[in-house]
Amino acid sequence: MSKLVFSQVDFSYGEQRILQDFHLTIRQGEFVSIIGPSGVGKSTLFQLASGLLEPTGGTISLDGDAVKPRLGRVGYMPQKDLLMPWRTVAENAALPLEIQGVPKKAALARVREELPRFGLAAYADATIDKLSGGMRQRVSLLRAILTGADLLLLDEPFSALDGITRMEMQEWLLDLWQKLGKTVILITHDLDEAALLADRVLVLQRMPIQQPVEIPVPFPHPRSAALRYEPSFTVIREQMWKLLKEREQGTAVLYGVSDQQPAGWKAGGTA
Amino acid sequence: MSAIPHPESRSKALWFTASIIAFFLIWELVCRLFAVPPFILPPPSAAFLAMWTERELLFGKHLWVTTSEVILGLTASIICGVAVALAMSVSRPIERLFYPYVVISQTIPYMALSPIFIYWFGYSLTGKIAITILFIFFPIVVNTFDGLRAADSEMINLLRTMGATRRQIFLKAQIPAALPSFFSGLKVAATYSVSGAIIGEWLGASAGLGYFARRASGYFRADTMFATILLLVFMGVALFMLTSWLERRFTYQRSTKP
Numbered sequence: 001m002s003k004l005v006f007s008q009v010d011f012s013y014g015e016q017r018i019l020q021d022f023h024l025t026i027r028q029g030e031f032v033s034i035i036g037p038s039g040v041g042k043s044t045l046f047q048l049a050s051g052l053l054e055p056t057g058g059t060i061s062l063d064g065d066a067v068k069p070r071l072g073r074v075g076y077m078p079q080k081d082l083l084m085p086w087r088t089v090a091e092n093a094a095l096p097l098e099i100q101g102v103p104k105k106a107a108l109a110r111v112r113e114e115l116p117r118f119g120l121a122a123y124a125d126a127t128i129d130k131l132s133g134g135m136r137q138r139v140s141l142l143r144a145i146l147t148g149a150d151l152l153l154l155d156e157p158f159s160a161l162d163g164i165t166r167m168e169m170q171e172w173l174l175d176l177w178q179k180l181g182k183t184v185i186l187i188t189h190d191l192d193e194a195a196l197l198a199d200r201v202l203v204l205q206r207m208p209i210q211q212p213v214e215i216p217v218p219f220p221h222p223r224s225a226a227l228r229y230e231p232s233f234t235v236i237r238e239q240m241w242k243l244l245k246e247r248e249q250g251t252a253v254l255y256g257v258s259d260q261q262p263a264g265w266k267a268g269g270t271a
Numbered sequence: 272m273s274a275i276p277h278p279e280s281r282s283k284a285l286w287f288t289a290s291i292i293a294f295f296l297i298w299e300l301v302c303r304l305f306a307v308p309p310f311i312l313p314p315p316s317a318a319f320l321a322m323w324t325e326r327e328l329l330f331g332k333h334l335w336v337t338t339s340e341v342i343l344g345l346t347a348s349i350i351c352g353v354a355v356a357l358a359m360s361v362s363r364p365i366e367r368l369f370y371p372y373v374v375i376s377q378t379i380p381y382m383a384l385s386p387i388f389i390y391w392f393g394y395s396l397t398g399k400i401a402i403t404i405l406f407i408f409f410p411i412v413v414n415t416f417d418g419l420r421a422a423d424s425e426m427i428n429l430l431r432t433m434g435a436t437r438r439q440i441f442l443k444a445q446i447p448a449a450l451p452s453f454f455s456g457l458k459v460a461a462t463y464s465v466s467g468a469i470i471g472e473w474l475g476a477s478a479g480l481g482y483f484a485r486r487a488s489g490y491f492r493a494d495t496m497f498a499t500i501l502l503l504v505f506m507g508v509a510l511f512m513l514t515s516w517l518e519r520r521f522t523y524q525r526s527t528k529p
């Protein structure tokens with residue numbers, strides 16, 4: 001069954017086109033990575049999926065319904081962790097439950113059940129400023145999961161972490177995903193991360209985003225982080241790298257042309 | 272928070288006490304060594320003595336009058352100030368309409384207004400409260416408003432993805448985010464409120480510490496005047512400490528413990 005479908009979606013911020021006739025289908029239970037240069041519109045894609053933004057054209061359907069509002073039905077983990085400094089770890093994680101009207105006590109009890117699995121059992125009552133970067137990301141992820149939504153949108157969850165913590169978190173997320181059976185879309189700018197976690201990788205090359213190039217990652221689960229050293233994995237990474245490079249060459253050619261314009265071309269030509 | 276004071280705050284209190292004692296000692300010494308005439312600058316011992324001899328009028332009447340002016344002025348300012356800040360934060364037209372006047376209220380030369388204030392309010396309590404409000408309305412409105420606007424728009428969007436209503440966003444994100452800023456405005460307001468009440472009394476009054484200090488200086492009773500001023504200073508400090516305590520109680524603290 002299709003969890004999330006973008007069909008013929010157009011979106012722009014004023015004059016700036018971000019998506020153009022964009023199609024995407026995410027199946028129930030899938031893990032999909034999205035990779036692309038920064039500023040290409042990845043976060044915008046998530047804001048559309050979560051219902052914060054509406055497309056200027058085309059339709060987005062969640063659970064096969066294109067009409068029902070999407071706000072409140074998707075677990076969104078934003079690029080910044082956005083934890084509330086006036087709340088403790090447990091209180092932060094309990095936020096979506098409170099929003100849904102669960103009494104505070106019951107919400108906190110529910111959070112406490114989950115904390116061990118997130119390696120946060122000892123930190124339930126800690127304030128946010130006591131946490132390491134990895135722990136903050138786990139609180140943020142727990143908060144997204146506690147929305148109860150079946151679709152999780154993770155926007156560069158590990159980009160702020162150091163290499164070792166990041167690899168640990170990747171394995172941990174993969175393990176969690178297998179246990180929870182949720183549908184996950186992950187934005188990243190790390191090639192290894194994209195391929196290691198996902199069933200397929202969508203490469204967004206340039207703005208406006210049209211049809212994304214799709215790269216299947218046919219390795220069976222459970223996977224380990226050591227997979228990244230397999231030759232067949234290297235081939236996939238190479239493929240992604242080429243696609244992203246292609247876009248750079250594209251822009252390089254454009255710059256090359258404009259460089260050869262006579263002086264004053266810019267002032268006169270764009271008026 | 273534990274009941275035991277933090278070592279750092281205890282040493283702070285110690286320093287403060289020591290500096291106060293040193294201040295009074297130096298003051299006393301300067302008066303005695305240079306034989307300053309007491310009507311120019313009375314030594315603190317004379318001021319405290321005057322505080323004692325005038326205790327019935329000071330504590331029985333005037334302190335009470337000024338305290339009620341300050342408390343009522345402060346309460347009214349908080350209520351009106353927060354209401355205006357809330358209205359401005361939910362509606363752009365209201366913000367455009369009100370904001371200039373909030374600023375203009377700060378440029379009014381209050382002393383020049385004294386005849387009209389006496390004309391409007393006579394020697395009543397209301398006049399002093401009105402002046403106090405004019406004095407402290409601004410820091411409360413501006414700080415509360417800034418605080419309400421400070422709520423991270425990305426945080427608000429995150430709450431919206433959780434299906435939060437406007438009310439929930441307001442209660443769970445905007446209010447807590449505004450509290451630190453509100454309290455810094457309140458601290459300023461609490462100390463200004465004493466000055467506001469005193470100026471109100473100068474414009475026209477028959478009781479209150481401002482009135483009493485002015486009358487004492489009219490009679491060249493410098494010791495009584497300084498006694499009154501000391502009392503006013505204590506009052507300002509007490510109000511400041513009360514608001515600081517409320518701030519600690521109601522806003523999150525970045526903990527300093529390891």
Ligand SMILES: Nc1ncnc2c1ncn2[C@@H]1O[C@H](COP(=O)(O)OP(=O)(O)O)[C@@H](O)[C@H]1O
Binds near residue numbers: 018041042
């Ligand atoms: N609220 C907004 N208003 C106008 N332009 C925006 C807004 N948010 C993002 N953009 C622009 O849209 C483009 C895509 O942004 P974003 O989706 O955040 O990219 P990414 O997540 O891939 O780095 C960028 O060029 C950015 O400047």
Ligand SMILES: [Mg+2]
Binds near residue numbers: 042043044079
């Ligand atoms: Mg982004």
